[in-house]
Amino acid sequence: MRSKYEIFKIGIKDVAPHLLSVFPFGIIFGAIGIELGFSPLFTYATSLIIFGGASQIVFLQLLSGGASSLIAITSVGVINSRHFLYGAVLSEYLQKLSLIKKLLISYLIVDQGFAVSNQYFKKNPTEEFNHYHLIGSGIILWFIWQVSTIMGIYLGSIVPEELGLKFAIPLTFIAIIVNELRKFDHVLVMLVSGLAATFFYNAPFKTYIIISPLIGLFAAMVINKLKK
Amino acid sequence: MTWTSIFIAGILTYFTRMSMVTLIRKEMISDNLRKILNYVPSVVFPSIIFPGVLLDDFGTFVSISDPKIFGALTALVIGFFTRNVILTIVSGLSSYWIVIFVF
Secondary structure (H helix, E strand, O other): OOOHHHHHHHHHHHHHHHHHHHHHHHHHHHHHHHHOOOOHHHHHHHHHHOOOHHHHHHHHHHHHOOOOHHHHHHHHHHHHOHHHHHHHHHHHHHOOOOHHHHHHHHOOOOHHHHHHHHHHHHHOOOOOOOHHHHHHHHHHHHHHHHHHHHHHHHHOOOOOHHHOHHHHHHHHHHHHHHHHHHOHHHHHHHHHHHHHHHHOOOOHHHOHHHHHHHHHHHHHHHHHHHHO | OHHHHHHHHHHHHHHHHHHHHHHOOHHHOOHHHHHHHOOHHHHHHHHHHHHHHHEOOOOOEOOOOOHHHHHHHHHHHHHHHHOOHHHHHHHHHHHHHHHHHOO
16 A cells, blocks of 8 residues: 555656656746736736636636626636546546545646556555655646746746647647557547547637547547447 | 636646546446457547648648658557657657758
8 A cells, every 4th residue: 555645656758758848838828928028027917717628728818808707707617617527537536535525626726747646546546645646747747837827937938939839738748659550549539539629629719629529539439338 | 717718727727637536336337348348548648649740730632742751650659569659759759850851
């Protein structure tokens, strides 16, 4: 049985490679906020209060483009609705915790942390303190996101745009799912949701980001029915 | 006004994070549902990857020779065979840069 601290450190270690893309993305975000004409405090507040990379960019872009707050807020909600799916997956492993602990840990649920901690949970479903993995991966992601946002705010575009570092985001997600390519049903489901996302990309309010996973899950259901 | 909207957006986002964690209990998840939930990473991440690689900032298709396509394919192949996250990201980025800066 591993101790809390050991599992916490494994969480940090497992998510560390993804900081390669989270860090520049945070700097880019901070710089974008200032470029769009928002104050440092306002730009940073989104990282602390919303804490969801892509949704923060869309939020500031919409507001600066003159969209109503309602539209900006709705878009943030839609983009972040994928957390419902993460929460549903994680609920099983967090069930034993008290409500307070659940509420605190929930703040830390983000894409990369969910991905690596979910993998750890699947391998170690019975570890008493396995939620410390999610705390470890979540806290380091949170910390790096806050620091990199502030760096972007004050140092501006120190990351040259020609480097195209926004591309590191799809790459970090490729690294997350590449192992599942060994399973044919997963490959099918990935193709379905990926193509659906490309097709629905221009749908209003960025709804592609939740429509396509749901289409993918439906495909998974059909595939599982057919396998029987 | 806009400050209020940050807080509302924040509360909304927090709700997407905490709702399922606090509401769902094990008994509510059937074996079938658990099987389907297994696919969550495989449906969410491609929904971000595909448009991120295949489309440009304006939502139109990039050309087949776009550096992003080359970078993504390199990352896929390297990731598949090495199972190493750092190598996947680094190989994808460096092949992307080679196409941009060398060719």
